Amino acid sequence: MASTRRHFLSGAAGLALGLGAIATDGLVEAKEEGTAMRRAMDGARDRLVYSTLFTAQNVNALLKDDADRQRALAFCRDIGISKVYIESFRGEYAREELLVAARDFYRKQGLAVSGCVTTVSFGKKSTGWNLISCYTNGDTQAKLEEIFRFTARLFDEIMIDDFLFTDCECEECQAARGGRSWEEYRLALMLDVSEKRILEPSHQVNPRCKVIIKYPQWYDNFHNRGYGVDTETAAFDRIWVGTETRNPTAERWGAKQQYEAYFIYRWLSGIGGPKTGGGWFDTYDCSPEVYVEQAYQTVLAGAPEVFLFNYGDISREANRPLMDRLKAAQPQLAKLAQVASIKPLRGVAAYKPVNSHPDGEDYIFDYIGMLGIPLVPTHRFPGQAKSAFLSMHALKDRELPVKLAAYLKRGGNAIITSNLAKRLASEPALSDVPGLAAADQPTLSSTPWAGTLVVLPAKPPFTSLYQLPQEELNRVRNAVVLPAAGVQMNAPPRVALYVFGNRELVVENFADEPADVELRWGSGEQGRARITLAPHTVRQVRR
Numbered sequence: 287m288a289s290t291r292r293h294f295l296s297g298a299a300g301l302a303l304g305l306g307a308i309a310t311d312g313l314v315e316a317k318e319e320g321t322a323m324r325r326a327m328d329g330a331r332d333r334l335v336y337s338t339l340f341t342a343q344n345v346n347a348l349l350k351d352d353a354d355r356q357r358a359l360a361f362c363r364d365i366g367i368s369k370v371y372i373e374s375f376r377g378e379y380a381r382e383e384l385l386v387a388a389r390d391f392y393r394k395q396g397l398a399v400s401g402c403v404t405t406v407s408f409g410k411k412s413t414g415w416n417l418i419s420c421y422t423n424g425d426t427q428a429k430l431e432e433i434f435r436f437t438a439r440l441f442d443e444i445m446i447d448d449f450l451f452t453d454c455e456c457e458e459c460q461a462a463r464g465g466r467s468w469e470e471y472r473l474a475l476m477l478d479v480s481e482k483r484i485l486e487p488s489h490q491v492n493p494r495c496k497v498i499i500k501y502p503q504w505y506d507n508f509h510n511r512g513y514g515v516d517t518e519t520a521a522f523d524r525i526w527v528g529t530e531t532r533n534p535t536a537e538r539w540g541a542k543q544q545y546e547a548y549f550i551y552r553w554l555s556g557i558g559g560p561k562t563g564g565g566w567f568d569t570y571d572c573s574p575e576v577y578v579e580q581a582y583q584t585v586l587a588g589a590p591e592v593f594l595f596n597y598g599d600i601s602r603e604a605n606r607p608l609m610d611r612l613k614a615a616q617p618q619l620a621k622l623a624q625v626a627s628i629k630p631l632r633g634v635a636a637y638k639p640v641n642s643h644p645d646g647e648d649y650i651f652d653y654i655g656m657l658g659i660p661l662v663p664t665h666r667f668p669g670q671a672k673s674a675f676l677s678m679h680a681l682k683d684r685e686l687p688v689k690l691a692a693y694l695k696r697g698g699n700a701i702i703t704s705n706l707a708k709r710l711a712s713e714p715a716l717s718d719v720p721g722l723a724a725a726d727q728p729t730l731s732s733t734p735w736a737g738t739l740v741v742l743p744a745k746p747p748f749t750s751l752y753q754l755p756q757e758e759l760n761r762v763r764n765a766v767v768l769p770a771a772g773v774q775m776n777a778p779p780r781v782a783l784y785v786f787g788n789r790e791l792v793v794e795n796f797a798d799e800p801a802d803v804e805l806r807w808g809s810g811e812q813g814r815a816r817i818t819l820a821p822h823t824v825r826q827v828r829r
């Protein structure tokens with residue numbers, strides 16, 4: 287929860303990049319592009335869209351007149367921002383004449399312009415976090431509808447910042463909940479309110495209006511507060527993904543690992559498909575390095591638009607080093623955006639069912655990605671994948687034991703957490719699998735069938751996984767990555783790997799130290815690359 291707090295309060299740097307798209311270490315051979323490759327690149331967007339938000343407070347304070355609007359325009363042009371969202375409500379309304387003036391001015395200047403609403407501090411207060419509302423309450427619902435009727439009159443697209451949830455346990459909510467769990471009640475309530483008080487009125491006022499639900503980055507908590515990513519994604523016109531991981535050592539934001547942004551974007555875009563519009567991150571507690579890592583993750587995950595929250599923050603002098611670093615990274619980000627669109631995405635399928643409970647393994651996917659295991663996030667059981675990662679989340683799937691047995695029989699390889707192994711050990715469907723025992727060390731076992739099973743001890747804090755000796759990590763990683771992606775990596779933890787199509791590899795060093803990385807996809811020098819990655823840098827390698 288704390289991880290979203292500063293969003294609201296917000297009113298109140300050249301890389302040693304190897305900027306070329308192809309590593310030029312001499313060990314990596316630049317080969318002629320094949321036809322398939324060229325077709326994929328032609329189909330890719332040649333340009334990423336950068337956007338920002340004028341919060342309602344920004345509109346009232348920083349867009350008061352033409353000089354203000356010109357100043358903001360110059361800033362946007364400097365950063366390459368070609369789309370702006372102009373917010374009508376965030377606990378208070380922006381003045382209508384300022385909204386209209388800004389909308390018309392930026393449209394005339396050739397920028398794309400959309401609206402935005404942040405559903406905080408209106409109606410009846412939640413018994414939980416005081417910015418949040420009680421959505422059972424009729425007055426809250428009426429005010430919500432009023433905000434969207436007002437906004438849809440002005441804009442053809444409305445972004446909703448990630449406060450469209452509730453943690454209220456008032457008597458009114460308890461009575462309405464009846465015998466249901468809070469999870470069931472809130473999922474039903476927020477869908478109903480979204481349909482009746484947001485979508486229907488917005489579409490009625492302006493039939494062209496598209497409404498975007500932006501999901502926060504706290505994916506393992508969605509179900510508790512009413513974010514139903516299957517039902518809401520089906521209901522809304524578009525979705526957006528919070529990729530605001532911030533500083534990985536900042537406890538107040540949950541010490542989010544950088545890979546989380548990639549994981550959540552890929553997972554939600556697997557649910558949203560073409561409805562998925564982009565990623566969104568901010569500046570809080572960020573060094574220039576970790577700020578720009580959010581951009582790398584957003585772009586590698588396939589986002590066509592990078593939303594920089596918000597104008598008031600990013601234009602602040604203190605944040606100039608962040609923006610300078612972003613500008614220096616933009617040529618590489620454009621190239622990575624093309625690479626990221628190449629299909630198929632290869633790697634180890636990572637199964638998080640919709641509304642699944644972490645059961646003590648909160649956000650473990652992020653740590654697995656940080657180990658250099660390229661994940662292919664999915665909300666469906668990956669029955670056809672060559673390798674899969676399974677955690678406690680998978681228990682949401684009642685048929686998991688039977689599906690996993692069939693998967694291993696077919697020759698699929700699985701890497702599972704020790705907690706899940708313990709849970710599955712007594713399942714009749716898996717009684718022939720010898721490896722399902724608690725382990726203190728990563729354990730590789732062959733199953734009676736074709737597939738290999740790896741049990742990975744997982745005890746919080748999961749940063750302890752980064753203590754695995756590199757040899758051990760290589761062994762675990764290669765057991766699942768080689769069959770799935772045709773590549774082996776020798777690298778320390780905190781170096782992530784991404785595999786796109788048949789030829790494109792990307793490696794990223796999230797650590798504060800340089801990392802020696804060896805990639806191997808064939809025999810001899812032709813089939814490998816050796817790279818030293820500077821701290822917090824990304825490199826593309828073509829095999």
Ligand SMILES: [Zn+2]
Binds near residue numbers: 422
């Ligand atoms: Zn309530």
